[in-house]
Amino acid sequence: MMKHSKSGMQSIRTSTLMLAISMAMAGCGGGGGGSSSSGSASGAEDSNNGGTSPQPVTCSETQYLQEGICKNKTAQRFEPLQLQRFLKGQAYQLNLKTDQDLALSFSSESPSICDFEQGELKALDLGKCTLKLTQAGTSQLLPVNSTMVVDVIENDAEEHKDLNACQAGRPSEAERQLFINTLNEIRALHNLPKVRYDQAYEDQMMQASMLLAVNEKTSHYPDRTWRCFSDIGYQGASTSNLNFVQAYQPLASYGADTHLINWLIEKNSSSIGHRRHILSPFLSKTAYGEVSNTEAKSVPTILGAAMKVVYPYASQTLSTTMPKGVIAYPYHVYPKKFFAKTEPLSLSILVNPQNAYANNTVDFSQVKLTVTRRDNQHIQTISNIQYDNISYGLVANNLQFHFSAMEYNVIYDVNVQHVMVDGKAEDYAYWFKVDDQSGEQRLSGEQRSAGESSHEI
Numbered sequence: 001m002m003k004h005s006k007s008g009m010q011s012i013r014t015s016t017l018m019l020a021i022s023m024a025m026a027g028c029g030g031g032g033g034g035s036s037s038s039g040s041a042s043g044a045e046d047s048n049n050g051g052t053s054p055q056p057v058t059c060s061e062t063q064y065l066q067e068g069i070c071k072n073k074t075a076q077r078f079e080p081l082q083l084q085r086f087l088k089g090q091a092y093q094l095n096l097k098t099d100q101d102l103a104l105s106f107s108s109e110s111p112s113i114c115d116f117e118q119g120e121l122k123a124l125d126l127g128k129c130t131l132k133l134t135q136a137g138t139s140q141l142l143p144v145n146s147t148m149v150v151d152v153i154e155n156d157a158e159e160h161k162d163l164n165a166c167q168a169g170r171p172s173e174a175e176r177q178l179f180i181n182t183l184n185e186i187r188a189l190h191n192l193p194k195v196r197y198d199q200a201y202e203d204q205m206m207q208a209s210m211l212l213a214v215n216e217k218t219s220h221y222p223d224r225t226w227r228c229f230s231d232i233g234y235q236g237a238s239t240s241n242l243n244f245v246q247a248y249q250p251l252a253s254y255g256a257d258t259h260l261i262n263w264l265i266e267k268n269s270s271s272i273g274h275r276r277h278i279l280s281p282f283l284s285k286t287a288y289g290e291v292s293n294t295e296a297k298s299v300p301t302i303l304g305a306a307m308k309v310v311y312p313y314a315s316q317t318l319s320t321t322m323p324k325g326v327i328a329y330p331y332h333v334y335p336k337k338f339f340a341k342t343e344p345l346s347l348s349i350l351v352n353p354q355n356a357y358a359n360n361t362v363d364f365s366q367v368k369l370t371v372t373r374r375d376n377q378h379i380q381t382i383s384n385i386q387y388d389n390i391s392y393g394l395v396a397n398n399l400q401f402h403f404s405a406m407e408y409n410v411i412y413d414v415n416v417q418h419v420m421v422d423g424k425a426e427d428y429a430y431w432f433k434v435d436d437q438s439g440e441q442r443l444s445g446e447q448r449s450a451g452e453s454s455h456e457i
Contacts, residue, residue: 006377046257064140073142076100076135081231082224086114086123086152091200093120093235093312096133100141104133113152119312122200123152158203161291163214166228168206168291179256179288183278186264186338186452190279190331193321198285198308201236205289205306208236212304213293218244236289239310241274245303256288259305264329265340270386272346272400275329276393277309279348283324283393285311309393318356318394325350326428327395336408336436344384346400347414348393349428351421360389360396363420371403374411374431381405408436 025114059070074097086092096104106116114129115122120248123129129150137368139141161169171179180197187194191442211233212218215226220238222229243259263274277283287308296302328347364387384402392398399416406412416428 036125036333046221062142067301073137073140074100075142076102076137076144078104078133078144079224080148082229083148083231084122086129086150087155087203088123088126088152088160089155089200090203091120091122092204092232093239094131094231095119098135098144102135102138102141104135104144107132108135109147119382126152126154163210163228163291163293163295166210166214166230168203168210168289170202170206171288171290175256175290176288179260180286182257182260183286186278187261189334189338190327190329191322191325192281193284195283196285196318198287201287201308202289203237204232205240205287205308206236206291206305207233207289207388208242209289209291209304211237212242212244212306213291213296213302216246216293216296216298216302218242226384236306236308240306240308241277243303243305245301245305246299247301247303256290256305259290259307261338264338265343267340267343270345271390271392272344272398273390273392275346276348276395276398277307278393279327279329280309280393280395281320281327281350281353282318282395283309319354320350320356322350322353324353326430328415328430328432330432330434331430331436332432334432334434336434339434340408341404341406344386344400344402346398347416347428347430348395348398349419349421349426350395356394357391357396359394360391361422362389362397364397364399366418366425367399367421368415368417369399369401370415372413372415374413380412410432 027375045194057065057068057070059065062073063070065071075256078096078098081096094106096106098104106121108114108116108121109130109132110128113123113125113127114131115124116131121131123130129152130151131148132144133144133148135144155170158167159170161167174352176197176199180195184194207230208227210228211222211226215222220242222234235289241263243262245254246332247254260278264278266272266275285308288306290303290305291303293304294300327350348359350359350361351362368389369382369385371382372378373380380403382401382403385399386401387397387399389396390398403412411431411433413431414429419426419428
């Protein structure tokens with residue numbers, strides 16, 4: 001039998017006591033010094049295994065975490081598009097934003113009836129056009145998933161105008177031809193490429209024209225309070241030259257050619273944006289609309305007209321066959337019917353035919369502009385010289401001036417010196433003569449507006 005001393009027995013008792021305390025501390029999970037073995041019963045009861053780190057907070061898909069708290073994401077809302085119908089064969093630009101200023105995406109769920117691509121819808125066949133509207137949302141905004149259904153009807157269903165029913169009608173074939181022939185006649189004077197008539201956008205132009213005629217006012221951005229408002233009319237108004245005529249006498253001779261002349265001469269307009277669209281080398285197609293209201297409240301007749309000039313171009317490198325150089329108004333021998341002495345003369349410089357948007361490198365800030373009468377070499381007095389780099393007509397440069405002392409049938413030479421192009425000084429020159437001797441002259445720009453008030457925007 002082994003014998004133990006008192007001191008040995010005391011050491012054993014102390015060790016046993018310390019072990020017991022240690023086990024007790026491990027069992028209660030308090031403090032940070034102890035840890036239980038993976039196989040102990042007490043470890044199975046404690047999921048945190050004695051640790052003190054907080055567990056991560058997990059929020060639902062409709063919530064987001066902010067300062068350790070799950071908060072509900074905000075629902076996005078939007079005003080439904082006001083569309084009554086699409087016309088078969090027509091194209092429509094559609095865009096819509098939520099109340100959070102985020103754009104909705106469109107897609108067609110009836111591809112045989114309608115197709116949506118690159119910002120525009122094409123009405124392909126008769127039936128129900130079902131569009132899906134989506135927005136992905138953000139970390140704090142709920143996504144949008146919605147649908148809308150619009151009928152596609154026959155184009156000839158709106159052959160006849162009925163303003164009481166907000167039915168704009170369609171232009172006659174004679175009006176279409178007058179419009180496109182006059183437009184290309186003007187462009188030929190500037191050696192600009194011909195444009196083609198694009199009937200697919202005609203409904204936009206007609207509905208825009210109707211908004212002007214029935215509301216007896218004009219704006220590129222009509223709102224939902226306007227009578228006969230539709231998103232088609234809004235898109236038409238915001239992508240076109242507009243002309244609003246208040247006529248105090250019959251309009252027997254007022255047609256598409258007159259509207260084009262008004263846009264070209266830019267009567268009482270400071271920006272000459274309409275002229276720049278008409279004379280754009282990058283314009284390849286267009287459409288036209290005109291609606292008259294003979295039951296107007298303010299004057300006997302209100303006339304609204306629209307010309308399509310802005311398209312949802314897929315490429316920013318829109319090109320032209322026009323060579324580099326000056327696009328000026330007037331240019332060379334110019335008919336008096338397309339000119340008014342009271343309105344500004346203008347020019348743009350095409351420096352990049354391959355990329356419409358690259359022509360904003362032209363700088364007129366140091367330019368020296370002189371107009372010389374060729375027969376006596378007298379330098380002429382010009383005034384109100386202005387320039388800008390706004391992309392009207394997709395040529396992002398413009399220089400304009402007034403020359404009210406100009407005489408008809410006289411040749412004038414124009415020199416434009418020290419034009420800065422990509423940091424290099426360039427000089428340009430051209431001549432013009434406004435001709436009033438043609439045997440087949442229509443009314444001039446000054447004469448055509450007699451008896452009515454015309455507003456181009």
